[in-house]
Amino acid sequence: MKYRLKFIKGIKDFVLEDLQTNFTDKYTITSQTETTISFESDILDIDEFRTLKTVLHIALINDDGSISVERNLFKREWRKHLVPAGINPTLAYVMCKAGELSNEDIVMDPFCGGGTIPVTALLDFDVQKVLASDISSKAVSFTKQNFIEAKINKNKYSIFISDIKRLRIQKGYLTKVITNMPFGIRAGKHNKNMELYKAFINFSYSALTANGKVVAFTTEKILLLENIKDKFSIEKEIKIAQGGLYPSIFILKKI
Ligand SMILES: C[S@@+](CC[C@H](N)C(=O)[O-])C[C@H]1O[C@@H](n2cnc3c(N)ncnc32)[C@H](O)[C@@H]1O
Numbered sequence: 001m002k003y004r005l006k007f008i009k010g011i012k013d014f015v016l017e018d019l020q021t022n023f024t025d026k027y028t029i030t031s032q033t034e035t036t037i038s039f040e041s042d043i044l045d046i047d048e049f050r051t052l053k054t055v056l057h058i059a060l061i062n063d064d065g066s067i068s069v070e071r072n073l074f075k076r077e078w079r080k081h082l083v084p085a086g087i088n089p090t091l092a093y094v095m096c097k098a099g100e101l102s103n104e105d106i107v108m109d110p111f112c113g114g115g116t117i118p119v120t121a122l123l124d125f126d127v128q129k130v131l132a133s134d135i136s137s138k139a140v141s142f143t144k145q146n147f148i149e150a151k152i153n154k155n156k157y158s159i160f161i162s163d164i165k166r167l168r169i170q171k172g173y174l175t176k177v178i179t180n181m182p183f184g185i186r187a188g189k190h191n192k193n194m195e196l197y198k199a200f201i202n203f204s205y206s207a208l209t210a211n212g213k214v215v216a217f218t219t220e221k222i223l224l225l226e227n228i229k230d231k232f233s234i235e236k237e238i239k240i241a242q243g244g245l246y247p248s249i250f251i252l253k254k255i
Helices: 012-023 046-051 091-100 114-125 137-149 190-207 221-227
Strands: 002-006 028-032 036-040 057-061 067-072 105-109 129-134 155-159 174-180 208-220 232-239 248-254
Touching: 012 036, 012 129, 012 190, 028 174, 046 057, 046 067, 091 105, 091 114, 091 174, 091 208, 091 232, 091 248, 114 129, 114 137, 114 155, 114 174, 174 190, 190 208, 190 221, 190 232, 208 221, 221 232, 221 248
Parallel strands: 105 129, 105 174, 129 155, 174 208
Antiparallel strands: 002 036, 002 057, 028 036, 057 067, 208 248, 232 248
């Protein structure tokens, strides 16, 4: 059977790892581009590939190149309530993977929107605990409802309203801060983001353990990098291309 995967530009290494982990020797790659991988496999049922968490779409391809059967793989059953600028769940998964989340982590998303990243951290990476906050009461309510949809144990999370500029957590409590930051792409928003990015870095520095890390998704690269001086260094940058924007996932470690 011939299959073709589609994914977001910039994350191919994660898709290859996802394929390898899930289907070790059950596939042979025949061609690749920056956003597709084609492979042959004896697996007959396309739905077996639903375990791939980094993939947007899979198609079973006929010999003439036409599509026989296809599935969207980015949808998540629990994701019933979405905020504008919500992150694609495949990118949320890649962020958690890049941040090496594990069951030892206490994680926070201080711009949680609809909660896509916190739910992914708990469901797919089994982190010890998640804190999620947002300035918007609507976003917080959406996150709470998505957590209920995902049937996550209430002892594993805490969700609350907070402006990042006022957010305070016990020093050194968190092991990872992982978030999709507000992007200031529209005129007039950029200045507001200056304050917000500064507050975000100060908060993360104080709330993280000495080995703690930030995983931040943003287009505001200069703004982020201006604010990390003396506090964090860049461990890794994963460059993404999506919908005409060029955000990156930054992994920052405390200096
Ligand atoms: C890009 S969205 C996050 C989307 C989320 N990752 C998702 O998938 O649903 C950014 C969020 O930052 C929140 N936000 C903006 N300014 C804030 C502030 N000063 N403090 C806390 N949250 C803020 C917005 O309400 C919005 O929900």
